[in-house]
Every structure is written in structure tokens, then in C-alpha cells.
Amino acid sequence: MDLTAHQISKKFNRRVGGANWFYAVQPTDFTLESGKLAVIYGRSGSGKTTFLNMIGGLLQPSGGRVLLGDTDLYAMSDKELSAFRNKTIGMIPQGSTALGSLTVLENILVPAMIYGKISAEKDNYAKELLDTVGIGLLSDAMPQELSGGEQRRMAIARSLINSPEILLCDEPTGDLDDENTRSVLELLREVADKGTAVLMVTHEPEAKNYANIVMKMDGGALKNA
Ligand SMILES: Nc1ncnc2c1ncn2[C@@H]1O[C@H](COP(=O)(O)OP(=O)(O)O)[C@@H](O)[C@H]1O
Ligand SMILES: [Mg+2]
Numbered sequence: 001m002d003l004t005a006h007q008i009s010k011k012f013n014r015r016v017g018g019a020n021w022f023y024a025v026q027p028t029d030f031t032l033e034s035g036k037l038a039v040i041y042g043r044s045g046s047g048k049t050t051f052l053n054m055i056g057g058l059l060q061p062s063g064g065r066v067l068l069g070d071t072d073l074y075a076m077s078d079k080e081l082s083a084f085r086n087k088t089i090g091m092i093p094q095g096s097t098a099l100g101s102l103t104v105l106e107n108i109l110v111p112a113m114i115y116g117k118i119s120a121e122k123d124n125y126a127k128e129l130l131d132t133v134g135i136g137l138l139s140d141a142m143p144q145e146l147s148g149g150e151q152r153r154m155a156i157a158r159s160l161i162n163s164p165e166i167l168l169c170d171e172p173t174g175d176l177d178d179e180n181t182r183s184v185l186e187l188l189r190e191v192a193d194k195g196t197a198v199l200m201v202t203h204e205p206e207a208k209n210y211a212n213i214v215m216k217m218d219g220g221a222l223k224n225a
Helices: 048-055 078-088 104-113 120-132 148-160 178-193 205-210
Strands: 003-016 019-032 037-041 063-068 089-092 166-170 197-202 213-218 221-224
Touching: 003 048, 019 048, 019 063, 019 221, 037 178, 037 205, 048 166, 048 197, 078 089, 089 148, 104 120, 104 148, 120 148, 148 166, 148 178, 166 178, 178 197, 178 205
Parallel strands: 037 197, 037 213, 089 166, 166 197
Antiparallel strands: 003 019, 003 063, 213 221
């Protein structure tokens, strides 16, 4: 499923110069096809997270439209959008979002539980994903026992549990050493190669070596890098 954004923008209220608002993201077109991995670079505060959240159905744009296939994300009701997001869009948010009272395996199953019962099949798939991301032996551990790299892999496995068509990653290698950074990038490349459309915003210079598309966010304006 391809993702297309038409002239999406986000204004926030803040006194900047003579105005009471500013564009965190200026009106932007963007397309991402299945099987492609896109990387957006940009310094802190340039609008990357705002852009990603609009693309992912988490933040209503001030203007413009986001289409996933034929579905117009923000034309749906909140309830419809939540269900659609859960099924279609995987998200690896910035920082750690593990639920501390659940095991690693249970954390991964959370997105699958929200709209359905856990089948034996899902349970097996979760274990398979843990093996894929290289933490199969940690399924019964608690998240706080994991290293930064292991927590990141857990977040990746969780984002994949519902087999999303789109995967959005906000600085997925943020706090990782070189070796873990490379293995996470390889993993995201494999996800794209299996047909998912992957978009990553990052500071990581290595990321471009795994990308089909490289862009740059600068003061809310998205440009080809
Ligand atoms: N809810 C908000 N209200 C007002 N300003 C915001 C809000 N969210 C983000 N911003 C501002 O928008 C700009 C872009 O933020 P963000 O998208 O988080 O940047 P990045 O992810 O590139 O670091 C920043 O100047 C930030 O302070
Ligand atoms: Mg950010």
C-alpha cells in the first residue's frame, strides 16, 4: 500500500517574529511506495516528529491530506482511524515506550490484543519476531532488564506484530552503539525488502546507506537531500 501526503502542514501557536503562530511543517507533498525505505535527516526542532506523527495518523494536519492507498486518514472518525492505524501502520516512537509491568513477549502482543484475542498463531508469530530481532531468549524478561539496544529491538518487534503496510520510525537508533545501530538498520532494510513502506527520521549518517530515498527537513521544509 502506498502512502501519499498532499500539502500537509502543521501550525503551532507560538510567538515568532511578529506572528502568534509558526509552521512546524510547511505545506509538503510526500510519497512512499511499498518496499521502499526513506530516510529524513534534520536537526533537532526541524519538524521531523511532527511530520511523522501527521503521516502516521497521530496528529491532525492544519491543512492537506494523508492517503494510505485509497483511505483518507483524517476523513475517518477517531474510532475508525484508531482501528485502521492499528491494522495498517507500525510506529516506533522516539524514546522508550515499554510497559514495565509486562514481559517482553507480552509487550509485543499488546497491539495485537487491542482489537482481538490472541490466537496461538499470533503468539507464535510474536516469538518468531523476537527471534528475528535477535532477542528470542529474552521473551520472559521484564523490559527494564534489557539494554538500550535490546529495548529498541523489542520496539521494532512490537511495531511489526500486526504486519503493517507502513512502518514509521522516529530516531530508531538514537541511543545505540555502532554495532546495534547497524543491526537495527539492516533489520529495517529487511522489513522494506519484504514489502513494507518504511520511513525513518534520524541523525544517523549510516542510515542513508540502507535507503532508497534520502531527504532533509530544514525549518519545517522537506527537501531532497
Ligand atoms: N504541541 C506543540 N506546540 C507548540 N510547538 C510545538 C509542538 N510540538 C512541537 N512543537 C515545535 O515544533 C517544532 C518542531 O518540533 P519536532 O517536530 O518535535 O522537531 P524534531 O522532531 O525535528 O526535533 C519545534 O520548534 C517544536 O518546539
Ligand atoms: Mg523528534
